[in-house]
Amino acid sequence: MKAQILDGKATAAAIKAELAVRAEALKARGITPGLGTVLVGDDPGSHSYVRGKHRDCAQVGIASIQRNLPADATQEQVEDVVRELNADPACTGYIVQLPLPRHLDANRVLELMDPDKDADGLHPTNLGRLVLGQEAPLPCTPRGIVELLRRHDIEINGAEVCVIGRGVTVGRPIGLLLTRRTENATVTLCHTGTKELPFHVLQADIVIAAAGVPGLISADMVKPGAVLLDVGITRTEHGLVGDVHPEAYEKAAWVAPMPGGVGPMTRAMLLTNVVEAAERQVTGL
Numbered sequence: 001m002k003a004q005i006l007d008g009k010a011t012a013a014a015i016k017a018e019l020a021v022r023a024e025a026l027k028a029r030g031i032t033p034g035l036g037t038v039l040v041g042d043d044p045g046s047h048s049y050v051r052g053k054h055r056d057c058a059q060v061g062i063a064s065i066q067r068n069l070p071a072d073a074t075q076e077q078v079e080d081v082v083r084e085l086n087a088d089p090a091c092t093g094y095i096v097q098l099p100l101p102r103h104l105d106a107n108r109v110l111e112l113m114d115p116d117k118d119a120d121g122l123h124p125t126n127l128g129r130l131v132l133g134q135e136a137p138l139p140c141t142p143r144g145i146v147e148l149l150r151r152h153d154i155e156i157n158g159a160e161v162c163v164i165g166r167g168v169t170v171g172r173p174i175g176l177l178l179t180r181r182t183e184n185a186t187v188t189l190c191h192t193g194t195k196e197l198p199f200h201v202l203q204a205d206i207v208i209a210a211a212g213v214p215g216l217i218s219a220d221m222v223k224p225g226a227v228l229l230d231v232g233i234t235r236t237e238h239g240l241v242g243d244v245h246p247e248a249y250e251k252a253a254w255v256a257p258m259p260g261g262v263g264p265m266t267r268a269m270l271l272t273n274v275v276e277a278a279e280r281q282v283t284g285l
């Protein structure tokens with residue numbers, strides 16, 4: 001069987017075209033959406049992600065505000081930048097690129113952000129709103145996954161979903177999205193303490209691999225005809241490697257590959273959160 005591709009790149013391009021129209025409409029009403037990024041240190045991967053985000057902004061007509069700090073920046077310096085962006089009306093949403101250097105307290109930085117400008121949906125207030133079912137900016141990768149499935153007409157209602165990985169950006173919040181009544185899936189969350197990983201993955205109609213362990217999901221774990229989303233990214237000397245073993249791709253009906261699957265959708269949802277935050281300003285909500 002040859003799996004069909006959940007083409008995140010093409011889907012993200014379609015979403016960006018829709019957002020460009022909405023950004024234009026906002027400008028006509030006097031509000032230019034503006035994305036801020038706070039980047040600390042010189043990790044090449046983080047710099048490359050942040051560059052990508054600003055390239056996306058240019059395509060959609062979102063203004064870019066970049067704040068880069070050296071690797072030895074103090075907690076106070078980072079917090080000053082956060083306070084500055086909270087106060088800057090040109091910045092309608094922003095992100096603090098994670099991970100921060102280890103000497104910094106990322107949670108204190110995130111807490112300081114204005115939740116209404118949280119483009120990542122990772123502020124504790126917004127994660128709390130998600131738990132409570134209140135409207136909030138949604139975490140970008142989980143939202144991107146739901147959007148990618150929806151736009152390919154993949155049935156989420158009633159699906160058995162197996163998530164591998166309990167990180168704050170993907171594993172933990174994705175279950176909250178997928179178990180809302182609007183999605184209505186059944187979700188199993190697996191992690192390094194899971195005793196029978198193959199057993200759980202084999203039950204799944206939809207597998208979301210977000211552990212960051214290269215090739216973790218092998219072909220024998222996959223129910224024939226399942227939908228596989230490869231969210232893991234590990235940088236090796238041979239390039240980027242996903243969590244799904246290439247042979248496992250063969251057993252699936254649909255695959256969101258890495259690269260070209262969920263990654264571009266994550267970026268498109270960041271832009272969506274920025275445009276929506278600006279739209280809420282217009283309507284005063």
Ligand SMILES: Nc1nc(=O)c2c([nH]1)NC[C@@H]1CN(c3ccc(C(=O)N[C@@H](CCC(=O)O)C(=O)O)cc3)C=[N+]21
Nearest residue numbers: 095096097098099120140258259260261263264266267
């Ligand atoms: N505050 C914060 N928010 C984030 O959303 C955030 C973050 N910090 N820190 C790092 C992770 C990682 N992340 C990715 C986004 C897009 C791709 C992406 O577009 N990937 C491409 C390939 C990327 C490449 O070639 O390097 C793809 O899968 O096709 C990957 C990873 C967002 N993150």
Ligand SMILES: [Mg+2]
Nearest residue numbers: 102104105106
């Ligand atoms: Mg830290």
